[in-house]
Amino acid sequence: MKTLKQLTLFLSAGIISAAAFANQTVTIGANATPHAVILEHIKPELAKQGIDLKIKVYSDYVQPNAQLVSKNLDANYFQYRPFLNDFNAKTKANLVPVVPVHVEPFLLYSVKIKDIKQLKDGATVAIPSDPVNGGRGLLLLAKLNLIKLKPGFNQLTTPTDKLPTIRDIASNPKNLKIKELDSAMLPRVLPQVDIAALNSNYVLDAKLDISKSLYIENGQDGKNIWAEYLVVRPGDEKKPEIQKVAKALNSDSTRQFIKQRFKGEIYTAF
Incomplete structure (x- = not known):
């Protein structure tokens, strides 16, 4: 009986330990190109940091914000600040830009x-x-x-x-x-x-x-007005998992990837 209890406790501890080290899922809405392509690039690095990045691809400019407000997404990455400002003004959503990533002509x-x-x-x-x-x-x-x-x-x-x-x-x-x-x-x-x-x-x-x-x-005005941003709900910008995503998007690895993959068709904004 004692051995059985010890085994049960051991297994329970193992389950708790595994849960503690399981990857945390972060779901980001994005347009297919170049946003989702760039997000795919950072997935392996985030996995090493315990982040399981899920990417939902949208073909329009409406759903990524609507789904973020509805909490079906943790963040989105498809828009520049004038578009975000217009959405916030109309919906009172107060979505927050975190970091600029790239500029599209x-x-x-x-x-x-x-x-x-x-x-x-x-x-x-x-x-x-x-x-x-x-x-x-x-x-x-x-x-x-x-x-x-x-x-x-x-x-x-x-x-x-x-x-x-x-x-x-x-x-x-x-x-x-x-x-x-x-x-x-x-x-x-x-x-x-x-x-x-x-x-x-x-x-x-x-x-x-x-x-x-x-x-x-080309939209390169030196002020990042036309830069595409990672965007989250208000209060989420300081979450550790969002900060990890932001850091990966603004890494030297991502800078080099954008330059090599898109060959001047888009530009880095960081």
């Missing part, structure tokens, strides 16, 4: 013309339908003098600067037909429009040649 792309000078009057231009990426698209069109915006709209100098909408177009000398479409759809509709303003993560997903863009806005 914002592109003007076409499969019909090879130079912006070839754009004809009345051409169709597609921009993202969400207010932040759509506003960025309008700023890009204004930068190239294809449209003129009302006074007060310039390239962002802080993440909270106001972005324009179609209603803020002051003049449209080429009578461009501007269509607002979901960002994920834009690569697929390129044959139906003359030019499109694209987020480069969807360009990479579609395996388009970024070097053939009509114009590349």
Whole structure:
């Protein structure tokens, strides 16, 4: 009987010990490319630190924040601060940026013309339908003098600067037909429009040649306004497991991986 009790205690202690050393699961929502690719890179290092990184891939810009607020995710990694600020303002979610990881170019792309000078009057231009990426698209069109915006709209100098909408177009000398479409759809509709303003993560997903863009806005402003951040719920930014993920995302190993894997198609933000 004594031996049986000792064995039971030994087994119980073993179970507790194994549980204590079991990996802690951290689930992060991300877009497929480059976000999930970068997260896959840091999985082995995190596993050594007791973190079992689970990656949920989303094809849109809506679900990663919604699922984080609903506590179906521990963090997400897909957005820059202007987008996060807009979401927080509308939902009162107060999601928190932890660390910047990379910067993606914002592109003007076409499969019909090879130079912006070839754009004809009345051409169709597609921009993202969400207010932040759509506003960025309008700023890009204004930068190239294809449209003129009302006074007060310039390239962002802080993440909270106001972005324009179609209603803020002051003049449209080429009578461009501007269509607002979901960002994920834009690569697929390129044959139906003359030019499109694209987020480069969807360009990479579609395996388009970024070097053939009509114009590349690299987003490297020195302020990380357009950097993609690891984001968590308020109060979670100091959790040890989140800090481990943040450190791995900002490691020399990740810096080298981004440079070698993406060959200048995206840039490190740390």
